[in-house]
Amino acid sequence: MMRPDTTSRMDRVQTPIIPAIGALIDATPGTISLGQGVVHFAPPPGVARAIEAFWRDPTNHQYGPIEGSEALRACIRAKLTEENGQQVTESQIIVTAGSNMAFLNTVLAITGPGDEIVVPAPYYFNQEMAIRSVDCTPVIVPVGEDHSPDASSIADAITSRTRAVVTVSPNNPTGAVYSEALLRDINRICADRGIYHISDEAYEYFVYGSARHFSPGSIEGSGGHTISLYSLSKAYGFASWRIGYMVFPQHLLGALKKVQDTNVICPAVISQFAALGAMQTGRIYCEPFVSELETVRRSVLEVLETVGDRVRVVRPRGAFYVLVQAPDCRLDDLTLARRLIQEYQVATVPGRAFGSTDSCCLRVSYGALQAETVIEGIGRLAEGLTGLT
Secondary structure: OOOOOOOEEEHHHHOOOHHHHHHHHOOOOOOOOOOOOOOOOOOOOOOHHHHHHHOOOOHHOOOOOOOOHHHHHHHHHHHHHHHOOOOOOOOHHEEOOOOOHHHHHHHHHOOOOOOOOEOOOOOOHHHHHHHHHHHEEEOOOOOOOOOOOHHHHHHHHHOOOOEEEEEOOOOOOOOOOOOHHHHHHHHHHHHOOOOOOOOOOOOOOOEEEOOOOOOOOHHHOOOOEEEEEEOOOOOOOHHHOOOEEEEEEEHHHHHHHHHHHHHHHOOOOOHHHHHHHHHHOOOHHHHHHHHHHHHHHHHHHHHHHHHHHHHHHHOOEOOOEEEEOOOOOOOOOOHHHHHHHHHHHHEEHHHHHHHOOOOOOEEEEOOOOHHHHHHEEEEHHHHHHHHHH
């Protein structure tokens, strides 16, 4: 009997790195994980009350609207107006199973096989994976020394096959926060070239010091070409509930509803009730945690400074990541990450997953653990970097 041909478009997609690192952690008891990008705090108490309300109506166990419940979208619309300066109607909002799904939905809706999407690197690996999954090509544009892209380099990368430019600010994996001026320039380039600007704003609340988050969707006249992606996973400790949302031009509504209906039919209704409870609490809920993370961030950077010139660290201004570069390391990043787990019991994510190929580097996440555990883990990392690089 002949075996079916196993070749598929997924052969072009990288193997998910987080489960691979997770397997190494499982094999090394006592490892402190500075790998996965989640927060250590739970959702606000309002979520429990919202779930109680969910159970009172039996119709909540049926399918809901493709684009999400009217109550949740109304809450999102008010938030976007108040916090992001985006004037939208409900028909321009779709609730998704996290912003990862929103990104994949977007790529499916705006591209055909062989199209290109411009992506600054280091990039968020799931976005590069999504682009390749639909037979499109990520066109990689390296960022500068401050981890911000150059608008002219992005313009130069656009071809007749380009359908969109992606920005992630605050950034995963670097922690960079792009300036308003830069985001305006990129948005204008997209408008002039007749392509979309996909703005991933999952870490919008996680900014430190003088850094400020800016939403390109608030730019006057940007509504026809700007697609904004948001997530509850970080701000509300909501990762497992899988709720995000997207704001998009009216003309994409039909295509996006087709994608959503085919893929998931509707966002999980119980998660939408929980999301409404969280958003009604508001960003005030996560502000103390962000303040705590700012203190942890300073401690993390202080410990990394003890490694000296073996590593290069650009001070992050947002999210909860630090990209640690070891330019003279004799090991490749995957080997370094593996040995750090096996010999020093601390886990990070190798930079190759994010498209960082110029030098050996690691992404460090300081959001998932209590402060004292993070500092212990960073101490192990500093010791390991001193010994291995």
